[in-house]
Amino acid sequence: xxxxxxxxxxxxxxxxxxxxxxxxxxxxxxxxxxxxxxxxxxxxxxxxxxxxxxxxxxxxxxxxxxxxxxxxxxxxxxxxxxxxxxxxxxxxxxxxxxxxxxxxxxxxxxxxxxx
Amino acid sequence: xxxxxxxxxxxxxxxxxxxxxxxxxxxxxxxxxxxxxxxxxxxxxxxxxxxxxxxxxxxxxxxxxxxxxxxxxxxxxxxxxxxxxxxxxxxxxxxxxxxxxxxxxxxxxxxxx
Numbered sequence: 001x002x003x004x005x006x007x008x009x010x011x012x013x014x015x016x017x018x019x020x021x022x023x024x025x026x027x028x029x030x031x032x033x034x035x036x037x038x039x040x041x042x043x044x045x046x047x048x049x050x051x052x053x054x055x056x057x058x059x060x061x062x063x064x065x066x067x068x069x070x071x072x073x074x075x076x077x078x079x080x081x082x083x084x085x086x087x088x089x090x091x092x093x094x095x096x097x098x099x100x101x102x103x104x105x106x107x108x109x110x111x112x113x114x115x
Numbered sequence: 116x117x118x119x120x121x122x123x124x125x126x127x128x129x130x131x132x133x134x135x136x137x138x139x140x141x142x143x144x145x146x147x148x149x150x151x152x153x154x155x156x157x158x159x160x161x162x163x164x165x166x167x168x169x170x171x172x173x174x175x176x177x178x179x180x181x182x183x184x185x186x187x188x189x190x191x192x193x194x195x196x197x198x199x200x201x202x203x204x205x206x207x208x209x210x211x212x213x214x215x216x217x218x219x220x221x222x223x224x225x226x227x228x
Contacts, residue, residue, distance in 0.1 A: 004157075033215045045158075045205060045219035052215075091157050100165065101214050102148065102173065103207075105157030 002027045004094050006106035013082045014114050020067075021077045021109045023092030031097045034068065034075045039089040039108075048090070051075065079111075087113045118142065119220035121206050126225045128200075136191045136223050138206035144218070145211040147189035151175060152203040152222075161204075164189055165211075193225065200227045 003026045013019035025034070036048040051059045051068050058066050063083075067076045079086055092106040119140045128134045138147065146165045150158035160173030164183040178197025183189055189208075193200045203224050207217040 006157075009155075043203060043222050045207075047216070050215060093157075095215060097214055100163060100171065101146065101209060101217075102160050102163060103150075103158070103217060105159070107157045108155070 002029070002094050002096065002104045004092050004104055004106035006092055006109050008109045009107070010110045010112070012112040012114055013079075015082055015084060017082055018078060018080045019082055019111065021079075021090050021092075021111065023075045023077070023106055025073050025075065025092070025094050025106075027073070027094065027096070029096050033095045033097065034066075035093040035095070035103070036064070036066070036077045037091045037093060037105075038086075039091065040085075040087070045091075049077065082113045084113050084115060087111060119206060119208055119218055121204075121220040121223050124221065124223060126223055128225070128227050130227055131195050132227075133195060134193050134200075134225065134227075136193065136204055136206075136225065138189045138191065138220060139187055140189075140206075140208045140218075140220075141187060142208055142210070142218065143186070144208035145186070146209040147183070148207040148209070148217065149173075149179075149181065149189070149191045150205045150207065152205060158205060161191065193227075200225060 032053045034051045038046045049061045063080045089108045094104045148163040149161040162181045164170035180192045205222045206220040
């Protein structure tokens with residue numbers, strides 16, 4: 001069974017600064033995807049960024065980037081130039097590329113961006 | 116506009132009653148999923164369906180049932196056998212040809228007293 005662990009229940013950052021959220025996972029699979037989802041107070045799940053395990057290059061999406069360390073099974077999210085709208089719960093998630101393609105989620109990190 | 120709808124946004128039931136949560140999508144997606152979220156926790160998979168008239172149990176299927184009679188619809192029934200039904204329920208769907216991307220609905224908050 002796959003597990004995803006987010007060790008930081010809550011974090012805060014000043015507006016315009018950079019913050020890194022941590023995620024580790026455990027799997028014996030080799031072909032998988034990793035994701036970061038954002039859940040604002042509306043509770044809508046929003047995909048922030050995706051990483052394919054077979055790609056060595058770290059994914060980036062505007063102010064969001066990841067540090068993917070496959071051997072260490074680590075997948076951290078860096079948010080640069082933090083904005084007030086980044087305040088939300090952030091979930092790390094894992095998906096094996098197979099028939100079901102189910103997502104396994106970590107427990108989440110609550111991020112507060114302070115003005 | 117294409118998307119996933121879940122209704123109602125808030126649902127209240129008395130203990131011992133079955134309740135059905137609606138999930139409809141007009142994205143022409145083959146796969147659909149139900150997740151449960153408890154306060155301060157991540158999502159956990161209840162059931163999923165990859166094709167009409169077929170579905171599989173997820174990690175926490177006990178006390179729940181589903182049906183998939185139409186491609187667009189994947190209703191979830193929370194039965195009286197579910198010991199702690201109060202939670203936030205999210206439905207998602209996925210295109211068969213895009214294995215990595217699930218689209219989420221807005222969710223239904225179920226409160227059972």
